[in-house]
Amino acid sequence: MxxxxxxxxxxxxxxxxxxxxxxxxxxxxxxxxxxxxxxxxxxxxxxxxxxxxxxxxxxxxxFGMDFGDEEGRWKEKYQQDTEELEIPLSKPGEKGKLQVESHNGTVKVSAYSGPTVKVKMIKYSKKVERESGENGMRLLSSGGFNVQAEERNNIVKVETEGWNNRVDFEIQVPTNFSLDIKTYNNGGIEIEGVNGEHSVESYNGPITLNNVSGSASASTYNGAVKATFKAVTANAPMIFTTYNGDVDLTVPAGTKFSTKMKTSRDIFTDFENFALQKTTPQKSKEANGYKVKYEDWVEGKLNGGGAEVTMETRNGNIYIRKG
Structure with a gap:
């Protein structure tokens, strides 16, 4: 109740x-x-x-932790323990994939020139007490890391199994790596410079893809979705959605796509070759008649159109920028 x-x-x-x-x-x-x-x-x-x-x-x-402080002052209240892993690949130099499922904490993934996947884990928990309390007891520990990592055929999986202690991930992958990232609580996601097919989902936190190449699907319940592409795979559909926050997409000047957009606020672009289209309603035959429904979508084409890009927010603006 x-x-x-x-x-x-x-x-x-x-x-x-x-x-x-x-x-x-x-x-x-x-x-x-x-x-x-x-x-x-x-x-x-x-x-x-x-x-x-x-x-x-x-x-x-x-979980009683003030993680809402964007400036990070909450970190001073908690003990930080760090572990680092280096995961070798079965086929160094070839394309690979990183899969991450984090129950409580942020995930940052960046590209680098090395042949392995490097994982840094930062766990936040109650500070160990140096002196005994009124009952003569002092805190020794709030538990260790509860993380599992494995690699098979250039697919690396990293997963947290606990919810109580927050664990933030900072991961480095080779440049040609696809990403499948899912976070739950306090789950902001940042991706930097990775080239591949990316699926990124957060239940509570913003998503930022910076200087990526390829294609992406990114969705969150609470936070902005911002994606900046160096290059976009032709004919690859993409989706960017949030319940609360802006959807902000930047693509190279010559990118072609068709788009469906939905927002309760406004849509902006600095592209000259962006043309809106007449929205097509859904039509269906009912048992005793006929039904037509408009669902508040705005449709358009960039540079003549191409693969479909869907952008949706319930409480925020939509931006389509020229990179």
Whole structure:
């Protein structure tokens, strides 16, 4: 029950509700359904799925730690333990793939000229106490690292198995490496200079792809999605989505793609050869008639069009920039 109350309070904050502007209708009805929708009166329905999942992810991800401080002052409160791994590849010099699943912490991946994958892990936990407390006991440890890494045929997998202690990853890979990165709590993701096919997903944290090449799919529930490409693979579809934050895409001047975009705010570009198209509605035959539906998508073509690039945000702007 406490978890539900906290969640609803967080959702209330997301909608900008305060004690001063909430009006309670005695006839209000709250209907709990499998797809998480709230019915308020006969004509108003709110889709709570994304907001509840985002709120619970934020609450459960904190574990009593103030990780929301963007300047990193929270780090002073916790003990930092570091471990480093160097993982050899079965086929050095050939293309490879890195798969990371992090339950609590950020992931940074950068390209370098070496033949191995280098993994640095930073664990944050309660500081070990030097003096005994009132009960004559002092803290020795909050546990060790709970990380597993393996390599097979140039595919490297790194995974954290615990949720309580935050572990940040700083990983170096050869330049020609594809990435499959998934994070959950406190899960900001940064990618620098890697060339490949990238799939990046965060449940709670911003995503930044800087000076990458190839193609990418990036999505998060809470945070901006920013991608800057040195080169884009022709005819490769891409997706960039967030619930709360901007979608900011930079591509070389000659890049061609077709796009579908959706936002409750605004769309900007500095490309001269970007043309909007008339949106195509969904049409279907119903049992007793016919149905046409517009879903608020904006469609367009860059430099004449090409593979489809989808960009969507529920609370933020969309930017398409010329690199």
């Amino acid at each position: 406490k978890k539900v109350i906290i969640t609803l309070l967080m959702v209330g904050v997301a909608f900008g509700l305060t004690a001063q502007n909430i009006k309670v209708d005695p006839n209000i009805k709250v209907e709990v359904t499998p797809d998480l929708k709230m019915t308020v009166g006969p004509d108003f329905e709110i889709d709570l799925g994304a907001h509840i999942e985002q709120a619970m992810s934020s609450i459960e991800g904190m």
